[in-house]
Amino acid sequence: MTERYLEDFAVGQQFSSGRVCIDAERIKSFAAEFDPQPFHLDEGACSHSIFGGLAASGWHTAAITMKLLVDSDFKPAWGIVGAGFEELSWPRPVRPGDELRVESEVLETSVSKSSPERGILKVKSTTLNQHNEPVQVFVANLFVPCRPASSTKHHD
Amino acid sequence: MTERYLEDFAVGQQFSSGRVCIDAERIKSFAAEFDPQPFHLDEGACSHSIFGGLAASGWHTAAITMKLLVDSDFKPAWGIVGAGFEELSWPRPVRPGDELRVESEVLETSVSKSSPERGILKVKSTTLNQHNEPVQVFVANLFVPCRPASSTKHHD
Numbered sequence: 369m370t371e372r373y374l375e376d377f378a379v380g381q382q383f384s385s386g387r388v389c390i391d392a393e394r395i396k397s398f399a400a401e402f403d404p405q406p407f408h409l410d411e412g413a414c415s416h417s418i419f420g421g422l423a424a425s426g427w428h429t430a431a432i433t434m435k436l437l438v439d440s441d442f443k444p445a446w447g448i449v450g451a452g453f454e455e456l457s458w459p460r461p462v463r464p465g466d467e468l469r470v471e472s473e474v475l476e477t478s479v480s481k482s483s484p485e486r487g488i489l490k491v492k493s494t495t496l497n498q499h500n501e502p503v504q505v506f507v508a509n510l511f512v513p514c515r516p517a518s519s520t521k522h523h524d
Numbered sequence: 525m526t527e528r529y530l531e532d533f534a535v536g537q538q539f540s541s542g543r544v545c546i547d548a549e550r551i552k553s554f555a556a557e558f559d560p561q562p563f564h565l566d567e568g569a570c571s572h573s574i575f576g577g578l579a580a581s582g583w584h585t586a587a588i589t590m591k592l593l594v595d596s597d598f599k600p601a602w603g604i605v606g607a608g609f610e611e612l613s614w615p616r617p618v619r620p621g622d623e624l625r626v627e628s629e630v631l632e633t634s635v636s637k638s639s640p641e642r643g644i645l646k647v648k649s650t651t652l653n654q655h656n657e658p659v660q661v662f663v664a665n666l667f668v669p670c671r672p673a674s675s676t677k678h679h680d
Contacts, residue, residue, distance in 0.1 A: 402587035404594055405603040418602050418667065426606055427590050431558035431583040438560055446574050447561040450582055452613030458606065511574065 371445040373515035374487040377474050385436035385470040390424060392464035398428040423461035429468070429504050430456070433495045436470045444489065444512040451488060455507040460497075467498040475507065479514060486513045527601040529671035530643040533630050541592035541626040546580060548620035554584040579617035585624070585660050586612070589651045592626045600645065600668045607644060611663040616653075623654040631663065635670060642669045 392411070399408030403425035407417040424432075437448055462468065476490035489512045495504035548567070555564030559581035563573040580588075593604055618624065632646035645668045651660035 398587075402591045404591070407603065418605055425587075425590070427583065427587040430586065431554075431581075434581070434583050435558045435560070447563065449574055450614065453609065453611065455609065456612055457608030 371443050372512075373445050374477055374479065374489065374512045375515050377444075377477050377489055377512070379474055379476060381474040383440055383442045383472040385440040385472075387467050387469045388432060388436060390432070390462055390464060390466045390468060392422065395422060395424045395428065395462075395464060398431075399425050402427060419461050421461075422464060424463075426458045426504070429458060429462050429495060430506075432468060433470050433493065433504055433506075436468070436495075437472065437493065440470070440472075442472060444510060446486075446511060446513050449511045451509045451511050453506050453508050454490075455505065457506075458504050459502050462497070462503050466503070468495055468503065470495050477512075484514065485516075486511055488512070527599050528668070529601050530633055530635065530645065530668045531671050533600075533633050533645055533668070535630055535632060537630040539596055539598045539628040541596040541628075543623050543625045544588060544592060546588070546618055546620060546622045546624060548578065551578060551580045551584065551618075551620060554587075555581050558583060575617050577617075578620060580619075582614045582660070585614060585618050585651060586662075588624060589626055589649065589660055589662075592624070592651075593628065593649065596626070596628075598628060600666060602642075602667060602669050605667045607665045607667050609662050609664050610646075611661065613662075614660050615658050618653070618659050622659070624651055624659065626651050633668075640670065641672075642667055644668070 396409055407419040407423055408425045411422045470493050472491050472493040474489065475492055477487060479487040489510045491510060492507045494502050497503050552565055563575040563579055564581045567578045626649050628647050628649040630645065630647055633643060635643040645666045647666060648663045650658050653659050
């Protein structure tokens with residue numbers, strides 16, 4: 369898979385990831401290290417919580433989403449490097465046994481005025497479960513390099 | 525530490541976390557599972573990357589920040605449950621050996637119109653390194669329950 373420069377992305381372009389299954393044990397071990405709250409740690413303790421049962425930490429879902437993106441054919445030339453997020457939300461819980469995938473869409477591309485060798489790619493990524501329900505949505509601004517002059521000259 | 529209801533939070537209130545040291549091996553193993561890009565995996569391979577050396581995945585920094593918040597005296601009564609983020613950015617890289625801590629400030633509290641038993645707490649959390657430089661900033665909207673009527677009556 370070729371790496372993409374800013375010029376290789378276009379508004380409306382879409383990218384799909386592979387799929388990954390979510391395991392109860394990894395939900396609990398991730399939470400034990402990073403987000404030790406009852407609804408992420410213990411099926412029994414959390415039936416009356418706001419989640420109504422064991423749910424993955426949102427940061428676990430975010431990290432799994434990143435893995436799916438890195439493994440997809442999205443491939444900006446510098447890697448997936450976030451300048452910042454305008455939005456990040458978890459509309460519904462991720463449960464043990466869920467199968468997640470990511471759908472991404474390019475919202476905007478713009479060359480940097482101060483650093484014309486790079487630009488910003490604005491992309492919306494939606495993480496969906498096996499029922500096609502969104503479990504995470506973000507809008508990210510990524511640093512992406514412009515195609516080097518030598519690279520375009522090469523094709524003259 | 526008592527759990528806090530929406531009424532226990534006030535605009536301008538601040539919370540500080542403990543501190544945690546960042547380890548090169550955990551940077552690399554987290555990245556291998558969730559964000560396998562050269563600048564998060566290998567000191568040698570990344571000296572010419574946009575990060576100029578090994579840096580933690582932003583999602584690793586976010587997860588570490590969550591652990592610091594959960595362990596702090598912030599303690600909303602339902603736990604730290606994010607409705608969504610308005611902003612999330614990583615202004616500079618997290619390096620092996622960095623020591624991180626989190627400073628949080630309440631920006632806004634509002635009772636839900638549709639569900640008056642709960643509200644939204646808007647909080648800004650800044651993760652700082654040992655040089656007091658921000659390495660992550662987010663503005664989160666958290667679900668926080670209002671104090672139950674029975675609980676206030678108890679003090680009459």
